[in-house]
Amino acid sequence: MALLEVKNLGLNFAGLQVIKELSFSVQPGSIASLIGPNGAGKTSVFNCLTGFYKPSSGQIVFDGKQITRKRPYKITRSGMARTFQNLRLFKKMTVLENVMSGMHCRTRTGAIGAILRTGSQKREEAEIKDFCEFCLDFVGILDEKDRTASNLSYGHQRRVEWARALATRPKLLLLDEPAAGLNFDEKQQLIELIKRIRDELSITILLIEHDMGLVMKISEMITVIDYGQKIAQGNAEEVQNDPRVIEAYLGREEDEVA
């Protein structure tokens, strides 16, 4: 059974159809990609999946449960985490505090526990810290944990977002343009990191990406959309050779892909 199943998804903004009858699925343990030219509606699909937009029609089934039109925090709790295309860190807080936000939905202590510092509260705080440090270590920036988030380099701020998403203990990780603004070396590290997240943490990955080289290298299943509609689906080779894809998208970037 697919981990994520999108059926006939539609989204309208003031009469404008941003997404039309879009269907695709993501198999557990896979690295899947959603690609398409600028303005094809990729980020809108992500926002529908994570509850930030309310789709006008269609269904989203995640891990066997209906999550269509649920509020974002509930979707995150059910095991889907995301990163943002434009960084959305808590800028004034430390790196560790940023990552701790991810553990919020997996912990429970309320006001009474906090005021009395009960045994279970202390245990939980220690557990939060340990797991967040593990996440920071995993993405390779543990030694920056006490710095203010906005003081980090752009590449490292991206990693904070990753660690934060990992701290929600997701089953599915949605990455919105993870390679945007990264240099060549950083992109290579990114590919390694995505593979490690899947292989070592067994988290399924769905990413939106502009960088075709990166997508073709790591994706096992690619869905191509244009004007909010699916125009092709398959593995890298199949997609690359699809005439509709070449026409809509790859045609202009053929050199880069090859």
Place this chain on the structure above:
Amino acid sequence: MDRLDSAAPGNGDVAGTGGPLRWLESQKNRLIVLTFLAGLAMFLPLISNNYVLEVMTNVWFYVMLCLGLNIVVGYAGLLDLGYAAFFAVGAYTTGILTSHFGVNFWLTIPAAVLFSICAGVIIGGPTLRLRSDYLAIVTLGFGEIVRIIARNLEITGGASGLIGIEKPSLFGFEISQISHFYYVFLLLACLACFVSYRLQHSRLGRAWQYVREDEDAAEAMGIDRVAIKLYAYVIGAIFGGVAGCFFAAKMTAISPETFMFQQSVLILLGVVLGGMGKIPGVIIGAFALVLFPEVFRDLGSSRILVFAIVMLVIMLYRPEGIWPEKKT
């Protein structure tokens, strides 16, 4: 500024506001100052007259109110212009229960907490989905509604309010002198500091900060922002309610005019002036709030004007509040 900095060690106040406060950044120096101030606060009733005690009791009372509002405004970032309403709920609960029903003062506190929670949920539940500027207007309205209800109900004593509220006693010892109340309010202020500190450094405190900094990102991390805001609102309400109980017991009389819009603004002023979200800042704000009008009492009615000017100057030159930002 550089020139001033190099001159600063030796005589601390050369660099203006920065100098003495920078001296406070060392942990040891802070401890010395804190110990001294705590000792002073403890023994104040032995060395001062009733006027000073009355003013200082008022200071501790405002420390508690400001810390309560700080949870809403400073921690969770919600602008609340009707905080006096919660203070009124507490004061009237104690007033009504003791004078009409003869309930023991101490038993009115849990009742006041309960009513404050209800008031917090009633106003917060439907409005916390609003953006913060709309929220400010709704809370302003709520503050006025509570005051007008108190003014028009029979049980609250109408416009003249309630009088003859019994002074509380503890194990046969009646709390009646101003020095007794001084210690009661000092204790309350300490308790408020303690609770604020613990909350700030907890999972809940962090969640408030996440929501304050970026609601969407917080929601994407699995934080229910409406629930988290409501939590802040309710805890702030409890602070106000409990402060209200003791206020009623101290004054023995309350009237709707105590809980005017001006009162809400004053408390908010204390929070903003000292520095939102910073406990020492809020305490300083509460001090400034009460002490300024007292110090400038000689100026008569124009002291409010001086107060306003001082406030404007502080806000212009230190928009983050008097207390300095934590540096990392």
